[in-house]
Amino acid sequence: MPYFSALIFLLAQLALALALAAHAQTLETHNHTDLGSLFRPVLSPDAQILYPSWPNWTDRIQQRWSAYQAPSYSGAIRVATVADVQNIIQLANAHDIPYLATGAGHGVSATLATLHAGINIDLSDLRYARLSPAGDSLTVGGGTKFQEMWDVLYAAGKEIQTGAAQCVGALGATLGAGIGPLQGRRGLMIDALTSATLVTATGAVVTASPTENADLFWGLRGAGWNFGVVVEATYTVYEATNAGQVLEGDMLFAASANASVWETLRAFDGEGEGLSEGLALTVVLGWNARLDMATILVNFIYYGPPEAAEPYIRRFRALGPLRERFTPVLPWNELYTKLFFSEDPSPCEHDLRLIYGGAGLRRTDVPTFVEYTDLFAEFAREYQGRIAASVVFSRFPTQAVKRAAGAEDMAYAGREIETHVLFKATFVDADAAVEAGVNAWVVESREWFARTSGFESPDGRGQLVLYNNYAHGDEGPEVWYGKRNLVRLAALKRKWDPFERFSFYHPVPVNYGVESWRV
Numbered sequence: 001m002p003y004f005s006a007l008i009f010l011l012a013q014l015a016l017a018l019a020l021a022a023h024a025q026t027l028e029t030h031n032h033t034d035l036g037s038l039f040r041p042v043l044s045p046d047a048q049i050l051y052p053s054w055p056n057w058t059d060r061i062q063q064r065w066s067a068y069q070a071p072s073y074s075g076a077i078r079v080a081t082v083a084d085v086q087n088i089i090q091l092a093n094a095h096d097i098p099y100l101a102t103g104a105g106h107g108v109s110a111t112l113a114t115l116h117a118g119i120n121i122d123l124s125d126l127r128y129a130r131l132s133p134a135g136d137s138l139t140v141g142g143g144t145k146f147q148e149m150w151d152v153l154y155a156a157g158k159e160i161q162t163g164a165a166q167c168v169g170a171l172g173a174t175l176g177a178g179i180g181p182l183q184g185r186r187g188l189m190i191d192a193l194t195s196a197t198l199v200t201a202t203g204a205v206v207t208a209s210p211t212e213n214a215d216l217f218w219g220l221r222g223a224g225w226n227f228g229v230v231v232e233a234t235y236t237v238y239e240a241t242n243a244g245q246v247l248e249g250d251m252l253f254a255a256s257a258n259a260s261v262w263e264t265l266r267a268f269d270g271e272g273e274g275l276s277e278g279l280a281l282t283v284v285l286g287w288n289a290r291l292d293m294a295t296i297l298v299n300f301i302y303y304g305p306p307e308a309a310e311p312y313i314r315r316f317r318a319l320g321p322l323r324e325r326f327t328p329v330l331p332w333n334e335l336y337t338k339l340f341f342s343e344d345p346s347p348c349e350h351d352l353r354l355i356y357g358g359a360g361l362r363r364t365d366v367p368t369f370v371e372y373t374d375l376f377a378e379f380a381r382e383y384q385g386r387i388a389a390s391v392v393f394s395r396f397p398t399q400a401v402k403r404a405a406g407a408e409d410m411a412y413a414g415r416e417i418e419t420h421v422l423f424k425a426t427f428v429d430a431d432a433a434v435e436a437g438v439n440a441w442v443v444e445s446r447e448w449f450a451r452t453s454g455f456e457s458p459d460g461r462g463q464l465v466l467y468n469n470y471a472h473g474d475e476g477p478e479v480w481y482g483k484r485n486l487v488r489l490a491a492l493k494r495k496w497d498p499f500e501r502f503s504f505y506h507p508v509p510v511n512y513g514v515e516s517w518r519v
Contacts, residue, residue, distance in 0.1 A: 035075045035119070038095065042087035046080035046125070058350075062124050062143070064105040065347075066354035068427070069473070071100055071115035071504065078122040082197075082205060082231050088121055089229070090203035093501065100504050101229040103143050104169030107505055108356055110473030115504045126231055131156055135237075137194065142231040144170045150333035154244055158237045159332060161186040164301070165347035166336045171233055175224030176469035177412040179420060181280030181301045184397025185241060190221035190412060191404040192235040198228035201501040205231075210406075219492040222411030222468070223481055226489070226508045227496045240332065241278070247302040247309050248338045249326030251316055255285070255294035258373040259366065260319045265395060266364040267315075270418060275397040278303040279312055284340065285373060286390035287380035294377035295322075299340055303332075346426070353427035355435075357442040358470025360417035362454025372448055379441055386434050389425040391445070396420070411489060413465070413482025420467050421449055442472055468506060480506045487513040 035049055043049075050060055052073060061076045079085050085101075092099050098118035123143035129152040130139045138160065140149060147166035153159055161182040163173055170189075178189020186192065195209035196217070206228075208217040219227060253261055265283065268275040275281070282299040298316055302309035306328035317324070327338050346352070380389050401407075401415055423445045425438045451462035468480050481489055490512035497503070500510060 035077075039077060039088060039091060042091055043077065043084050044080045047084045048078040049075060050078065051075045061120065061122050062102050062105050063350035064102075064107075065350065065352060066108045067351040068353045068355060069108075069110045069113040071112045071120075072117055073115075073120045074117045076102075076120035076122050078124060080125050082126075082199065085121060085123075085199045085229055085231060086203040086205060088119065089199060089201070089501070092119055093201070093203075093499075098504070099501070101142070103172050104145050104167060105350070106168050106172060107469075108354055109471055109505060111506055112473075112504055121229060123229075123231070129153075131158070131237070137234050138237050139232060139234045140170050142171055142229065146170055146173075147333075153237060154240070154331060154333035157240050157244060159186070159240045159244065160192055160235055160237050161189055164336055164339060167348035171230050172225075173469065174233060175220060175222075175230065177222055177414065177467060179394070179396060179467055181282075181396055182241075182303060183401050184275065184277035184280070184399045185303060186238055187400040187404040188412070189235070190410055191400070191407070192237070193221060193233060194236055195234045196220055196224070196230050197232040198224075198230045200228040201497040201499065215492060216496060218409055219411050219489055222413065222485070223489055223506075223508060225505045226493055226502050228502060241303040242305060244332050245329050246332045246335060247300065247304075247306045247326065247328050248330050248335055249300040249313065250324065250339075250341050251298045251300075251321035252288075252323040252341075253296045253298070253319065253321050254291075255296055255373055255377055257319055258285075258296055259370050261296050261298065261316070262364060262366045262369040262373075264315050264319065265393075266366055268395065269363050270398075274399075275395065276312070277397045277399040279309065279397060281395040283393040283395065284390055285376055285393070287377075287384060287388075289384065291322075294373070294380055296373075297340060300326075301335065353430065354424065355427075355438050355442060355472075356422060356424040356470070357446050357472030358423065358466045359421045359446040359449045359453065360414055360455070360465040360467060361419040361421060361449060362416055363452075364419065365452035365454075368449065368452045372445070375448075376445075383434065383437065386428050386431065387425045387438060388428075389423075389438070389441070392422040392424065394420040394422070411481060411485050412468075413485055414467055416455070417465060417467065418454075420470060421446075422470050443474070446472070471506060473506070477506070477508055477512065481508065490514065 050057055064070055077088055098115055099121055100115050100118055101121040101123055103123050126141035127143040128141045129144055129148040131152055135156055146162045146168050149170055161180050163180045174189040195207055197207050199205055206213055208220055280301040284297040288295040325341055423442045450464040453462055455463040455465045457463040464479050471480055477486055489508045493508045493510045
């Protein structure tokens with residue numbers, strides 16, 4: 001009797017599985033028909049409609065850096081024209097279908113997981129970088145990555161501040177502010193931005209600049225994903241520093257030497273000598289499986305003649321690195337090929353199970369750093385083999401960031417940050433306990449550094465301030481945008497996106513500062 005009961009149970013389970021599979025196939029076919037019949041008539045001939053189940057999905061659609069807490073899509077439309085973006089938005093609104101635009105897929109925030117069964121507006125074919133005839137500005141498309149910008153500018157003897165990973169989307173980075181190693185000399189990416197073209201929540205194409213829709217231009221520079229799909233942007237560009245040649249180098253230290261490393265880093269704080277505007281230091285606290293211990297990697301980038309960087313290098317060399325490698329002369333558009341001993345491809349990988357979060361520091365509190373290093377080593381040892389965790393301290397110079405013309409007329413709230421901290425971990429495989437442990441580590445780590453960051457709340461306690469694109473997703477809008485900006489940003493949101501179509505990535509609340517506004 002037990003045998004027959006088990007058999008009947010298994011048959012019932014099999015029937016249920018087959019029924020669910022058939023239902024899923026029906027839904028998929030229905031969705032395919034719906035997207036095709038709904039959107040194909042309004043799209044240009046070169047636009048493509050694709051579905052996650054199709055074998056060419058990974059080849060034809062820009063894949064995300066992280067598959068963890070990711071948005072889910074019923075399908076994607078790879079647009080060929082700006083009119084395609086307009087028509088998708090108008091038609092999706094009419095049918096209450098959510099959507100999200102993808103440039104290079106590097107958004108990681110947990111807020112993105114609130115998009116379910118939406119349309120991915122893939123901007124990959126809007127990927128171009130065009131230097132003006134006068135050579136003083138660069139116009140890029142919505143899907144452009146840093147590498148396209150670099151190659152055009154380097155060939156012309158020009159430069160612009162960007163991040164250091166070639167695969168990152170230019171506009172996604174810009175809308176958050178656009179930090180990076182050249183910011184001490186050239187400021188943030190938003191400081192170079194002169195205009196942006198976007199498709200709004202109504203499907204209208206508008207231009208934002210200092211003279212056209214100036215209020216929107218203010219909001220774009222620090223919170224731009226809240227107001228539309230930016231399909232094109234233009235930047236001021238500059239003559240290349242040191243004929244476009246940079247120095248790059250790396251030193252690796254045992255974590256047991258961390259106090260000396262942090263003390264050396266502290267010497268560059270604002271109350272000390274400060275950091276040379278041509279020097280960028282990135283310090284990575286990680287776990288070295290080969291050495292079976294926590295390590296500290298110090299990366300040097302210097303925009304100038306190699307001999308001018310030598311005094312800075314000697315300070316760290318005196319600490320006794322385990323290993324070092326330097327490339328004294330390197331074309332700036334090839335910088336990424338040498339970073340971190342050429343051993344970290346992760347910024348350009350796809351579909352990682354990645355969790356991260358961040359914090360911004362105004363000063364280097366050495367006791368905080370020293371104690372945290374020990375805590376990190378314990379955490380990394382406990383989870384070794386199951387995750388790859390690291391903490392990245394980006395110590396970029398801030399001279400041009402702080403003296404940028406019109407800096408107060410932008411929504412970005414992090415200009416006083418001296419060190420950007422990124423807590424990052426990738427999973428080897430899915431495990432609920434590991435996931436919970438890593439999320440707790442990110443939250444606890446950012447709070448640990450916030451206590452002595454140098455940013456204080458009105459009650460005198462440490463305050464969390466961060467670069468928006470490094471957010472975990474649970475911090476809230478007052479942290480993402482700064483409390484002083486939110487009333488103005490909320491007013492812009494009500495004007496340009498009152499029904500919150502663009503609210504899947506760090507949304508500005510439309511009703512902030514207003515008890516009731518929508519009738």
